Amino acid sequence: MCNNYLYGWYSKGGEFMLEQMADAHIKLENVSYLYDNEISGGVQKINFEIRPGECVLLCGKSGCGKTTVTKLINGLIPNFVEGKKQGIVFLGGKNIEELAMYQISDIVASVFQNPKSQFFNIDPESEIVFTLENQGTALEEVETRLKKTIVELELEPLLGKSMFAMSGGEKQRIAFACAYATNPEIIVLDEPTANLDMDATAQIAKIIGKLKACGKTILIAEHRLNWLKSLVDRIFLFENGKLIEEYEATSFYQKSDEWRRYRGLRQLENQSAFSAKSKHDGASHKLEFKNLYLAYERKCVASDLNFTLYSGEVTALTGRNGAGKTTLARCLCGLHKEATGDIFLDEGKLLAKQRRRISYLVMQDVNHQLFAESVEAECFLGSMASQADVNELLKEFDLYQFREKHPQTLSGGQKQRLAVVTALLSNKRVLIFDEPTSGLDYDNMLRVSKTLKALAEKDYFVLVITHDFELIESACDRCLRLENNQIYDL
Numbered sequence: 001m002c003n004n005y006l007y008g009w010y011s012k013g014g015e016f017m018l019e020q021m022a023d024a025h026i027k028l029e030n031v032s033y034l035y036d037n038e039i040s041g042g043v044q045k046i047n048f049e050i051r052p053g054e055c056v057l058l059c060g061k062s063g064c065g066k067t068t069v070t071k072l073i074n075g076l077i078p079n080f081v082e083g084k085k086q087g088i089v090f091l092g093g094k095n096i097e098e099l100a101m102y103q104i105s106d107i108v109a110s111v112f113q114n115p116k117s118q119f120f121n122i123d124p125e126s127e128i129v130f131t132l133e134n135q136g137t138a139l140e141e142v143e144t145r146l147k148k149t150i151v152e153l154e155l156e157p158l159l160g161k162s163m164f165a166m167s168g169g170e171k172q173r174i175a176f177a178c179a180y181a182t183n184p185e186i187i188v189l190d191e192p193t194a195n196l197d198m199d200a201t202a203q204i205a206k207i208i209g210k211l212k213a214c215g216k217t218i219l220i221a222e223h224r225l226n227w228l229k230s231l232v233d234r235i236f237l238f239e240n241g242k243l244i245e246e247y248e249a250t251s252f253y254q255k256s257d258e259w260r261r262y263r264g265l266r267q268l269e270n271q272s273a274f275s276a277k278s279k280h281d282g283a284s285h286k287l288e289f290k291n292l293y294l295a296y297e298r299k300c301v302a303s304d305l306n307f308t309l310y311s312g313e314v315t316a317l318t319g320r321n322g323a324g325k326t327t328l329a330r331c332l333c334g335l336h337k338e339a340t341g342d343i344f345l346d347e348g349k350l351l352a353k354q355r356r357r358i359s360y361l362v363m364q365d366v367n368h369q370l371f372a373e374s375v376e377a378e379c380f381l382g383s384m385a386s387q388a389d390v391n392e393l394l395k396e397f398d399l400y401q402f403r404e405k406h407p408q409t410l411s412g413g414q415k416q417r418l419a420v421v422t423a424l425l426s427n428k429r430v431l432i433f434d435e436p437t438s439g440l441d442y443d444n445m446l447r448v449s450k451t452l453k454a455l456a457e458k459d460y461f462v463l464v465i466t467h468d469f470e471l472i473e474s475a476c477d478r479c480l481r482l483e484n485n486q487i488y489d490l
Helices: 064-073 103-106 124-132 139-152 166-182 198-213 257-262 323-334 354-357 375-380 387-396 413-423 440-459 469-475
Strands: 009-012 015-018 026-035 043-052 055-060 083-091 108-111 186-190 215-221 235-241 241-248 284-297 299-310 314-318 341-344 359-362 430-434 461-465 480-482 486-489
Touching: 026 064, 026 430, 043 064, 043 241, 055 064, 055 486, 064 083, 064 186, 064 215, 103 108, 108 166, 124 139, 124 166, 139 166, 166 198, 198 215, 198 299, 284 323, 299 323, 299 461, 299 486, 314 323, 314 469, 323 341, 323 359, 323 430, 323 461, 354 359, 359 413, 375 387, 375 413, 413 430, 413 440, 430 440, 440 461, 440 469, 461 469
Parallel strands: 055 215, 055 235, 108 186, 186 215, 314 461, 314 480, 359 430, 430 461
Antiparallel strands: 009 015, 026 043, 026 083, 235 241, 284 299, 284 341, 480 486
């Protein structure tokens, strides 16, 4: 049964009844939006209506307009994003431009594609409390909602943990918790499972199911479609900023693989098991990890790790959120100091400074490694690549038309692709990709997969940290799992 304070139930005649709030009604009427200084992007003449209590999925290729729609509904457009808007967005029957931002935030809660952008505190409890206090929640209710949210979302293992020490997936869970605690009538989620492992994704699905049962209106922009099969009522398919088709959930999930792939969509059904394709018997070089111990802020992350990476193959590294995968990658690159043990290239021991010279890490949060004033300039940072090489890669990853844009103006998926391009131009022997397909559609996942396999064929060491089983099946020769401080070959 839904909790009285958290879900908007009211008592009538001794029975709990669901109040269908008018505020949960969403309508876009001939809405177009063009970002400032852009000749493309945004959305064009969008018309749809979402009824209170519906769960609606926005899908389509990267850059199709999904995130723009979410920003129109949560008020970021036009309040915080500069551009030209036409048409009317109705929220609860009112023109959203007639509502103050605090009024919108009382109705709509959002989880962004990059959860870090919405954090203001260093620990999860403070972040949830801050969100509630900022909304004007009564002080006597704040503690109650905090405790309820922690229990319902099973956040106990994250309590007391620094936000700086959390994995991307763990931060995503905290962002969801902040939205959940405010008891909104409308919840807008932009790629909520992009960095989550299977268990965490299942947990989010369970919570969304509870919210839906309690009459909440839920809007989800997502590439990973299989986990939503039992949750969504309708699906809106976008292409080049236009809403091209609307489907009922049953008919959408009955579509063929050919139909899905043509439209650049991810798997509609659960992922298949990984089939090893290892070929390291013929490897010309190897990286050996012996008795590796990793800590973060003096706490053990993994111990007694012994494994080998081989040139000429793509190795996937999986494990639950917070298992230490990113810490291991940073150690390999010589960027993590709290480590003991030895790493050998063939027979020669590698010191941290030597590993930094031969390794390149594409970070999970690519905003940390985009510095230049334009996409093209970013490609030349620290690279001796020719103009022709840069142009070729930008075209291959569908970024050439954005070459003069500032990297921070790109969509999340476009930033991810740019980071992959910069890695390819680095001319390093060891390439590590931390969730390289986060926020990417099917076509761009295949681009990354093709690139990874091509790098392996050139005898690079290629390590991919990922929860994306489509990528693993498509590109990887081996799959390692980091679990309970140990590493295993799957």
